[in-house]
Amino acid sequence: MEVYLDNAATTRVKPKVIQAVTMAMNEMYGNPSSLHKKGVEIERKIKEARKLISRSLDCREEELFFTSGGTEGNNIIIRGYVEANQRRGKHLITTKIEHPSVLSTFEALEKKGYKVTYLDVDNNGFISLRELEDSLQEDTILVSIMHVNNEVGSIQPIEKISKIIKNKNKEVFFHVDGVQSFGKILFSLTDLAVDGFSISGHKIHGPKGIGCLYIKKGWKVTPIATGGSHELGIRPGTENTPGIMGMAEAVKLIFSDQQNYIRKIASLKEYFYQMLMANVEDIKINGGDPQGTSINILNVSFKGVKSEVLLHSLEEDGIYVSSGSACSSKKRGYSHVLMAMGLKDEYIDSAIRFSFSDFNTKEELDYGIEKIQKQVNYLRKIMKR
Structure with missing residues (x-):
């Protein structure tokens, strides 16, 4: 998938x-x-x-x-x-x-x-x-x-x-x-x-x-x-x-139907957020209450896991996410946005941006949560060795 x-x-x-x-x-x-x-x-x-x-x-x-x-x-x-x-x-x-x-x-x-x-x-x-x-x-x-x-x-x-x-x-x-x-x-x-x-x-x-x-x-x-x-x-x-x-x-x-377009994406983000909170431990949501931010963006730090490593691990499972802005992600260094927000290095270095559209489905998100949980747990074990 x-x-x-x-x-x-x-x-x-x-x-x-x-x-x-x-x-x-x-x-x-x-x-x-x-x-x-x-x-x-x-x-x-x-x-x-x-x-x-x-x-x-x-x-x-x-x-x-x-x-x-x-x-x-x-x-x-x-x-x-x-x-x-x-x-x-x-x-x-x-x-x-x-x-x-x-x-x-x-x-x-x-x-x-x-x-x-x-x-x-x-x-x-x-x-x-x-x-x-x-x-x-x-x-x-x-x-x-x-x-x-x-x-x-x-x-x-x-x-x-x-x-x-x-x-x-x-x-x-x-x-x-x-x-x-x-x-x-x-x-x-x-x-x-x-x-x-x-x-x-x-x-x-x-x-x-x-x-x-x-x-x-x-x-x-x-x-x-x-x-x-x-x-x-x-x-x-x-x-x-x-x-x-x-x-x-x-x-x-x-x-032509903007309210339903917004409602659909917002519901997908909320569903993903709730599933993520219920299934993955030691995470931090960056940007405050997800309901108070854009309908399509959710930035999450996975403590103890390098964002670039997790990004490529998820890629192997067919899941495509980002570690920051696409216009600056290939440059070395921390996210200027997360730094300006005062996040600790461990959270900046483990941040992943998930962003949704009306092409996404709950079935895709269920699959995504399953693989995220698996990869995060595996990578945390590796990092502790």
């Missing part, structure tokens, strides 16, 4: 999405920028896809730009906004548990002379609203805080954060990495009151290499690449038509 529990890294593409991508490759092979009928028809289809996705986010069509995914979206908005507004200030704010695409961008900006405040988090992965408020300065121009953490699933109170920022200074741009929250949490960009928001197609059963970036109307962002007027110049380059059609179909499938 194969049990894929690494859905926070990427998801299996749904059959109807594959059909949409295949159709686009076979029939929509023209360039959307071409003036002939073929190009105009494809441009219309892209406009329809943009409209569908913008409705799911509750934003205007002209505020949504297609990108290659979350990493590019984060780079465009952070680098682009900072460059366009560098005369206004040199202070930026983010958190210590952001995705590598955000943290690396801020580190690069620091080398260019910008001052960055990295907010701490508590032992469950949540920022202090008081620290955020105290960190806002007269020359602060941008704040970037992720909605859902990709390793432990902690959900930041974005609406409260936005109010704190805007009450202090309405001119501060508030960007949110929403890659792990889109589709999995009921929200509206209007209610969240953010100025920028990044999402990715392959986290919601869409194709890889496609994403969207929301930029609220009225904010100036300098493109980080040049070469054309595509996407109003924000992201030049011929549009990825197959990817756009695939992402639109993925969004359509989820948002």
